[in-house]
Amino acid sequence: MTNISDIYDHTADWMDGSGPMSDIVVSSRIRLARNIAGFVFFSHADPDQQKELLEHIRSKVMETELQESLWYITMDETPDLERLMLAERHLISRRLAEGSGPRAVALSHDESLALMINEEDHIRVQVLSSGQQLEETYENINRVDNILENKMEFSFSPKYGYLTACPTNVGTGIRVSVMLHLPALKMTGQIDKVFRSAKEMHLAIRGLYGEGTEPIGDFYQLSNQTTLGKSEEQLINELITQAVEPMVEYERRAREKLLKERTVALDDKIFRAIGVLTNARLISSEEASYMLSMIRLGIHLDRIHDITLKTLNELFLLTQPGHLQNICQKELEPHERDEARAQFIRQHLN
């Protein structure tokens, strides 16, 4: 693949719903915050310095072996719609998509690696993978970090570790997260317990698109909040053993219970969702997410056999506002999107 415009009509490999615990852990993501030594932080740099930084980082990245598998995309030259699609694909943050000033993303062709440049920090490295693969993901991102470190010097203090613009990221600069699908805990009224235990463990729990977003379609993003005083491996291990594994276990138990004790009610929810999706003429992205969430549950509980996980994942992504407008090749008002979304889903499920 050579052209970035080719990615927008299908899902990336890391979204294919495979990997360990993928019945509940949709994906794993790790981000590292890094700043180039000898420069002020991005938000405090004047426009000339921001430009110099961007150029400095671009040229250094392009000197590494990563270069041949990367697209380099400057935000200022990228249309609004494409930036929205990159955010919907979780490849750039909303901050990078909607911010101002010289900024860019270097993106690997398989979309598993993204280097955001001039975000809150000079560089935000991100690696994504399917299912619960946090350890492998860390190996990958650490390898990328080492490659970058060979070409540039990152701001570091022996006491505080990697220095970041916001002190909440200082130290390792690492943000480890998983996307969890927890419909059964929601249906059995136990989701508050998840929130409470996350709070007790100083973990953040958020919606599909991170900070400031509401959970939709029973998808929850769980991540570490502290970045200092523990090693990267320790933070990852704690998140896995203290939060991800128990939550997966609770969700599986809740699913089994539903299947055994409330089979008809469960089937009713799942098949109603199919009914809505195959018949609706207008559907909001929120409603679509809830319905697709039920179908995902139905597939994993073996209640549905004629819809594949691949179709489901595509429907999730391609019915987001940006992707939908790209498919229709025109700008759509929200109510027009609801119509186009309903039509697109009907076509793919019938």
Add this chain to the structure above:
Amino acid sequence: MQCQMCDKHATVHLTEIINGQKMERHLCDECAQKEGITVKTHQIPINELFSNLVDAQQESRELADLNCPQCKIKWTQFRKEGLLGCPNDYLAFEKPLRTLIERAQDGATSHVGKVPKNSEGKMADQLKLLRFRQELYKALEQEDYETAVRLRDEIRKFEMN
């Protein structure tokens, strides 16, 4: 009324509405603290409270003037915006920042994770480079090209190492 969690007398009464359903809880002081509903308070003598207040006022006056010699950002500006201006702020704001970091980082105050290659003694060099670069921008702004050329050479020399 008895506490719902133990046999003690309930002193905390909470009414919550969750998903349209009213829920009432009656707990004793201790259980309420355990549940995270109330926070433990210490009885502080009144004169201590006053002296703390005076200290806090004096401290906030000191902090109001605190700024970073490198990026010129003020402590108060950082508190308002939440973002630091440059790596040197970690030194310039050392004292108040330490308290803040400790709070945000679950009590941790020092790094134990990954260390970049050859990091020993680098912090001082990194800050020197930062200073050179800030001075270079200032020289260019003032059209002092002689200084600018000298600083540019210094920066190059640094980056070569």
